[in-house]
Amino acid sequence: MAHINLPEGLPGIRGPMAFRPDAAKHLNDLAEVLLRSENSLTRGERELIATYVSHLNDCFFCQNAHGGLAQHYLQCDMQFIDSVKVNMNAAEISAKLKSLLAIAESVQKGGKEVTPRQVETAKLLGATDLEIHDTVLIAAAFCMFNRYVDGLATWAPRDREFYINRAKARAEAGYADYNPYN
Amino acid sequence: MAHINVPEGIPGIRSLVMFRPDTGKHLYDLAHVLLREPSPLTPAERELIAAYVSSGNNCRFCMSSHAAASRELFGEAGHVVDCVLADPGTAPVSQKMKALLNIANKVRKNGKEVTPADILEARNHGAEDRDIHDTVLIAAAFSMFNRYVDGLASLTPTDENIYAEMGKRMTTIGYVLPQPVK
Numbered sequence: 001m002a003h004i005n006l007p008e009g010l011p012g013i014r015g016p017m018a019f020r021p022d023a024a025k026h027l028n029d030l031a032e033v034l035l036r037s038e039n040s041l042t043r044g045e046r047e048l049i050a051t052y053v054s055h056l057n058d059c060f061f062c063q064n065a066h067g068g069l070a071q072h073y074l075q076c077d078m079q080f081i082d083s084v085k086v087n088m089n090a091a092e093i094s095a096k097l098k099s100l101l102a103i104a105e106s107v108q109k110g111g112k113e114v115t116p117r118q119v120e121t122a123k124l125l126g127a128t129d130l131e132i133h134d135t136v137l138i139a140a141a142f143c144m145f146n147r148y149v150d151g152l153a154t155w156a157p158r159d160r161e162f163y164i165n166r167a168k169a170r171a172e173a174g175y176a177d178y179n180p181y182n
Numbered sequence: 183m184a185h186i187n188v189p190e191g192i193p194g195i196r197s198l199v200m201f202r203p204d205t206g207k208h209l210y211d212l213a214h215v216l217l218r219e220p221s222p223l224t225p226a227e228r229e230l231i232a233a234y235v236s237s238g239n240n241c242r243f244c245m246s247s248h249a250a251a252s253r254e255l256f257g258e259a260g261h262v263v264d265c266v267l268a269d270p271g272t273a274p275v276s277q278k279m280k281a282l283l284n285i286a287n288k289v290r291k292n293g294k295e296v297t298p299a300d301i302l303e304a305r306n307h308g309a310e311d312r313d314i315h316d317t318v319l320i321a322a323a324f325s326m327f328n329r330y331v332d333g334l335a336s337l338t339p340t341d342e343n344i345y346a347e348m349g350k351r352m353t354t355i356g357y358v359l360p361q362p363v364k
Contacts, residue, residue, distance in 0.1 A: 003296065003298070003301045003314060003318075004301075004311040004314050004315055005311055016315065016319070019311075019315060020315060020316075020319070022215055022219065023212065023215050023216060023319060026208050026211045026212040026215060027212065029208045029211075030205060030208040030209065030212065033204050033205050033208065034205060037204070057292065057293075058292070058294065059293070103333075106333070107329050107333040108329075110239065110240070110329065110332070111239075111241065111328060111329040111330070111331060111332025111333035111334075112240065112332045112333075114185065114332075114333045114334075114335070116185065116335075119185040119186075129186035129187050129201075130202070132185065132186050132334075133186055133198070133201060133202055133334065134202075134205075136185075136329070136330060136333040136334050137202075137205055137330055139329065139333070140325075140326040140327075140328075140329035140330040140333060141326050143322075143325045143326055143329055144322040144323050144325055144326035145322075146293060146322075147289050147290075147292070147293040147318070147321065147322035147325055148293070148318065148319055148322040149293060150292070150293025150294045150296075151285075151288070151289040151293035151296050151318040151321070151322060152293075152296075152314075152315065152318055153296070
């Protein structure tokens with residue numbers, strides 16, 4: 001049971017978003033720019049960063065909702081998503097994406113954990129300032145979303161297929177003007 | 183020096199939102215809703231929660247600036263801010279505020295740290311759903327802001343007078359996106 005009275009039947013962040021729509025609007029607008037708007041990082045790469053950070057924070061709802069979206073955009077299977085969570089350095093992703101995930105992992109621990117060397121490595125592998133900025137902000141934002149979801153003890157469907165099945169419709173609808181009741 | 187090429191000489195999050203106003207405007211709108219729009223918690227109390235979480239995350243810029251804003255808003259009782267930052271257990275704040283600060287500190291570590299007993303303690307001292315929700319989201323949001331500010335190694339002033347000026351600006355002008363440097 002959630003720590004406060006939330007509208008019933010809405011899993012994860014949807015309950016708190018329905019509880020306080022004026023804050024939800026800005027959270028969704030932020031997610032739209034970070035994860036969906038025009039960017040040299042693909043939507044799949046950005047959702048994968050969100051998934052990875054949510055996994056590190058042990059947030060079941062976020063890592064599966066965004067893992068489903070990453071899987072949809074990357075046209076991969078759940079094993080691939082899980083391989084990134086288990087050991088991203090051994091996963092079949094580019095060296096540049098690994099360097100960005102390493103930065104995201106440091107941000108998850110604490111902003112000061114990001115080292116000049118990590119940033120230098122990412123730049124040598126072709127990462128732009130904007131890509132580094134967005135990686136840090138995506139990682140930071142999911143440290144917020146994960147805490148919002150778990151800090152209020154919201155419930156989440158345990159069947160991971162639930163999230164896979166919703167991903168295509170969620171990808172098409174986007175985050176802006178998000179309706180938590182759908 | 184910051185990890186990316188942000189405007190020089192501009193401190194903290196201001197330099198980051200000037201680098202990327204598309205995300206910055208939603209971050210400032212979120213801060214405005216959370217810290218200034220109507221809530222059962224006063225703006226002074228909400229700024230105090232923000233400063234306390236930032237202190238726990240060791241983010242000097244956010245801690246000092248939001249502490250300064252909270253002092254401004256508390257007026258003659260401004261010293262409570264420094265008491266809370268030193269030790270919330272002995273600070274001259276209500277039992278309800280102590281219980282909410284405890285919840286905020288748990289959220290800062292990880293959302294799952296918040297227990298039903300923490301929530302019950304807050305309710306026993308008069309906290310209602312909205313107090314708890316807003317506390318959790320403010321703590322979660324500052325777990326983002328702190329990581330954003332430090333994860334990109336933005337400029338952190340060490341002169342307390344600079345923060346006092348910031349505190350005045352935050353309580354008069356509020357959370358308004360700075361104009362880009364030409």
